[in-house]
Amino acid sequence: MNFDFTEEQGMLRDSVARYIQDSYDFDTRRSIAASPEGMSHEHWQTFAELGWLSVPFAEEHGGFGGSPVDIMLVMEELGKGIVLEPYLATVVLFGGLLERGGSAAQQAELIPRIIEGSCQGAFAYLERQSRHELADITTTAKAQGDGYQINGEKVVVFNGANADYVIVSARTSGEQSATDGITLLLVPTDAAGVERVSYRLMDGQVVSNIVFNNVEVPAESVIGAENGGYTLINGVVTIATIALAAEALGIMGQLNAKTLEYTKTRKQFGVAIGSFQALQHRMVDTFMAYEQTKSLLYRAVCELDGQGDDIAACIHALKVMVDRSGRLIFGEAIQLHGGMGITDELDIGHYAKRLMMINTTFGDGDYHQAQFNQLRYAG
Amino acid sequence: MDTKFAPEDLAFREEVRAFFDEAYDEELQSRFKDLTTFKDAVIEWQKRLYKKGWIAPGWPKEYGGTGWNATQKFIYETERSAAGVRDVIPFGLNMVGPVIYSFGTEEQKERFLPRILSSDDWWCQGYSETGAGSDLASLKTRAVREGDEYVVSGAKIWTSYAQYADWIFCLVRTNSEGKKQDGISFLLIDMHSPGIKVNPIVSIDNHHSLNEVEFNDVRVPVANLIGEQDKGWTYAKALLAHERTAIAGVPDSKRSLTEIRSFAAREVNGGKSLLSDPLFQKRLSDIEIELMALEFTELRVLASVASGGAPGAESSLLKIKGTEMQQAVQELRMDLAAYYQGVLPNELSAEQLGHEFGSQARQTYMYGRASTIYGGSNEVQKNIIAKAVLGL
Numbered sequence: 001m002n003f004d005f006t007e008e009q010g011m012l013r014d015s016v017a018r019y020i021q022d023s024y025d026f027d028t029r030r031s032i033a034a035s036p037e038g039m040s041h042e043h044w045q046t047f048a049e050l051g052w053l054s055v056p057f058a059e060e061h062g063g064f065g066g067s068p069v070d071i072m073l074v075m076e077e078l079g080k081g082i083v084l085e086p087y088l089a090t091v092v093l094f095g096g097l098l099e100r101g102g103s104a105a106q107q108a109e110l111i112p113r114i115i116e117g118s119c120q121g122a123f124a125y126l127e128r129q130s131r132h133e134l135a136d137i138t139t140t141a142k143a144q145g146d147g148y149q150i151n152g153e154k155v156v157v158f159n160g161a162n163a164d165y166v167i168v169s170a171r172t173s174g175e176q177s178a179t180d181g182i183t184l185l186l187v188p189t190d191a192a193g194v195e196r197v198s199y200r201l202m203d204g205q206v207v208s209n210i211v212f213n214n215v216e217v218p219a220e221s222v223i224g225a226e227n228g229g230y231t232l233i234n235g236v237v238t239i240a241t242i243a244l245a246a247e248a249l250g251i252m253g254q255l256n257a258k259t260l261e262y263t264k265t266r267k268q269f270g271v272a273i274g275s276f277q278a279l280q281h282r283m284v285d286t287f288m289a290y291e292q293t294k295s296l297l298y299r300a301v302c303e304l305d306g307q308g309d310d311i312a313a314c315i316h317a318l319k320v321m322v323d324r325s326g327r328l329i330f331g332e333a334i335q336l337h338g339g340m341g342i343t344d345e346l347d348i349g350h351y352a353k354r355l356m357m358i359n360t361t362f363g364d365g366d367y368h369q370a371q372f373n374q375l376r377y378a379g
Numbered sequence: 380m381d382t383k384f385a386p387e388d389l390a391f392r393e394e395v396r397a398f399f400d401e402a403y404d405e406e407l408q409s410r411f412k413d414l415t416t417f418k419d420a421v422i423e424w425q426k427r428l429y430k431k432g433w434i435a436p437g438w439p440k441e442y443g444g445t446g447w448n449a450t451q452k453f454i455y456e457t458e459r460s461a462a463g464v465r466d467v468i469p470f471g472l473n474m475v476g477p478v479i480y481s482f483g484t485e486e487q488k489e490r491f492l493p494r495i496l497s498s499d500d501w502w503c504q505g506y507s508e509t510g511a512g513s514d515l516a517s518l519k520t521r522a523v524r525e526g527d528e529y530v531v532s533g534a535k536i537w538t539s540y541a542q543y544a545d546w547i548f549c550l551v552r553t554n555s556e557g558k559k560q561d562g563i564s565f566l567l568i569d570m571h572s573p574g575i576k577v578n579p580i581v582s583i584d585n586h587h588s589l590n591e592v593e594f595n596d597v598r599v600p601v602a603n604l605i606g607e608q609d610k611g612w613t614y615a616k617a618l619l620a621h622e623r624t625a626i627a628g629v630p631d632s633k634r635s636l637t638e639i640r641s642f643a644a645r646e647v648n649g650g651k652s653l654l655s656d657p658l659f660q661k662r663l664s665d666i667e668i669e670l671m672a673l674e675f676t677e678l679r680v681l682a683s684v685a686s687g688g689a690p691g692a693e694s695s696l697l698k699i700k701g702t703e704m705q706q707a708v709q710e711l712r713m714d715l716a717a718y719y720q721g722v723l724p725n726e727l728s729a730e731q732l733g734h735e736f737g738s739q740a741r742q743t744y745m746y747g748r749a750s751t752i753y754g755g756s757n758e759v760q761k762n763i764i765a766k767a768v769l770g771l
């Protein structure tokens with residue numbers, strides 16, 4: 001049994017942690033969130049220089065060759081600063097799909113550009129009706145000539161507005177919710193027939209609804225095998241869920257620390273409100289929720305790293321725990337800050353909104369609990 | 380034990396329904412949604428209620444109340460919620476109005492009550508300060524008497540709708556000796572007085588309803604003092620105890636639950652409606668069962684008040700459970716919207732967004748976090764029950 005990190009991992013984590021502390025305070029974040037793009041290219045370039053964008057990629061493409069543990073460490077620290085730059089969208093999702101299913105040519109062309117910070121990507125998987133079902137896809141890709149013609153609409157595409165390329169999940173065969181018959185296609189966002197409507201979410205990020213109107217792409221645009229997209233989606237969503245859970249853990253830690261600090265300094269009735277046992281017990285509960293979330297995160301990472309056979313259950317359990325702990329922790333953080341907790345000026349509400357957004361991404365707690373039940377107890 | 384409505388109650392219910400149906404029209408409703416038209420729309424709606432004679436069901440008849448019995452009030456509230464009709468802004472009608480008719484001079488009653496009823500004056504509540512929230516009695520805003528005037532200096536915070544207000548009712552310190560509750564006075568201050576400055580505070584739902592109100596040597600006629608100097612705490616406490624008919628908000632929660640139910644029947648995940656999902660059903664029924672109980676708890680409290688009992692710590696129970704249920708309903712509604720909850724208001728048209736209430740559900744949920752904080756936080760309410768009911 002060993003829950004320690006390697007020296008290299010410790011250095012990676014410290015590098016992110018230091019940067020967030022020194023160069024990404026809440027005011028900086030606030031002004032980035034208010035900018036039209038909802039991200040800063042300057043910061044992104046620094047992320048590239050510091051090597052963070054290379055973490056999950058193979059060394060042959062100039063990557064760091066990192067494991068899920070490395071992704072987890074980076075994301076937890078980014079969470080502490082509620083960093084807006086699209087690490088999840090470009091590196092974990094877009095890059096992850098290329099790394100898993102991209103052809104040698106696609107990888108050679110795009111991965112080095114991701115690493116150097118000159119390529120932004122997005123994964124367009126959600127549709128209006130799909131809710132939490134990744135396979136519920138009505139967007140179609142029809143074989144045509146030497147390629148495909150894509151028609152349909154994707155919604156809430158993370159980093160859609162800034163992306164140079166998007167990987168879109170489209171149906172090449174099968175029924176609307178079938179896991180078979182899904183194909184992933186790489187589409188430049190300046191291709192004819194791609195229309196983006198971009199808008200801002202509560203957590204500050206700018207996302208897009210993307211309409212594909214007779215968009216034509218060559219056959220080499222397929223990522224992985226035709227009709228075999230679901231396995232790739234599943235794989236990348238697994239690591240992305242771990243990444244999101246790590247980000248959530250970072251946020252939860254910040255919320256707990258800030259709330260604890262506030263209750264030690266805020267005085268009412270002549271004493272610090274932290275001296276009230278009613279509040280002490282609540283903060284013990286949020287502390288325990290944090291620890292339990294961390295444990296499930298580590299469990300899922302170990303399972304994934306060791307190629308265990310319980311990974312699906314671990315991921316469902318983790319997403320349930322992130323949802324429950326997150327709600328408890330941000331709820332208490334707001335409540336214990338009193339009126340201050342309700343203001344937009346304080347960072348607490350912004351941490352809360354990011355946790356809320358994480359909860360609805362790749363299935364909320366109830367969805368994953370139902371999946372867990374199905375896996376464990378049905379048939 | 381009897382909760383059946385008599386024929387005259389049913390007739391009253393019909394009258395209430397017919398009135399809301401006609402008077403609460405869609406044009407008016409659309410104006411509530413836009414911050415630039417909100418204030419005028421609220422005033423217009425309240426004036427319609429005033430003309431109908433229904434603006435103040437809680438007031439004694441002699442001051443302009445409806446003279447309804449407890450059943451009629453219950454019916455009115457239930458129908459109001461069921462029709463989705465917004466409640467009145469409470470500060471004038473439910474808060475300072477009762478204080479004025481209970482403790483004010485004849486002159487104060489004549490001067491203020493008619494304009495509260497007609498909504499010609501917009502009131503706000505100036506109690507909280509940065510250092511005095513739950514521990515309200517430690518407030519520091521000072522009023523020093525100079526001849527026929529008080530000179531007020533200090534600042535209030537979290538003052539809802541101060542940006543619209545013509546008047547503010549304030550708790551101010553007139554005496555620093557002795558027990559801190561004993562040196563507080565209840566003062567009515569004209570918001571248009573020189574020396575008042577209102578600073579906006581944006582809340583986590585991205586709206587502006589909260590404010591800080593600064594008082595820089597504001598001169599207030601002594602005639603605006605309620606009751607006796609230094610006795611303001613007594614009046615403020617009476618106001619708190621003056622049971623608000625709808626403290627638990629059960630009818631609104633029930634209405635929202637009905638809406639959630641019909642939406643969940645249409646919302647599909649993986650080919651199945653959300654309403655058929657056992658986990659969703661459990662969340663829904665957990666709330667509905669609590670509300671069924673709370674509705675009767677409220678009726679029991681109202682009945683005991685009607686037969687002469689004092690509304691005391693029971694109203695704390697209603698507040699705690701009521702706000703917990705409001706938040707549970709808001710959370711469920713927001714979860715229904717899945718990722719659409721994240722969209723900021725006015726970023727997209729409803730058609731582009733592809734969802735009926737996502738962003739609004741989140742705003743309601745976020746602002747709803749405040750209901751367990753204001754009006755005496757739920758922790759403070761629990762302290763009250765522990766002490767006053769359980770004798771701990």
Ligand SMILES: Cc1cc2nc3c(=O)[nH]c(=O)nc-3n(C[C@H](O)[C@H](O)[C@H](O)COP(=O)(O)OP(=O)(O)OC[C@H]3O[C@@H](n4cnc5c(N)ncnc54)[C@H](O)[C@@H]3O)c2cc1C
Pocket residue numbers: 266268269273276278279335336337338339340342503504505506507509511512513514536537538539540589749752753754755756757758759762
């Ligand atoms: C949306 C909103 C609207 C408001 N509108 C108005 C208004 O119009 N006019 C007005 O005057 N005020 C208004 N308020 C202020 C409100 O009444 C105060 O926020 C409330 O009294 C709590 O005070 P506080 O914010 O200073 O929190 P604090 O008193 O600092 O409380 C912080 C936390 O400590 C807890 N706590 C405090 N004391 C105890 C204790 N003894 N035991 C256990 N826990 C305790 C509280 O429950 C809370 O969780 C509004 C507040 C909000 C959020």
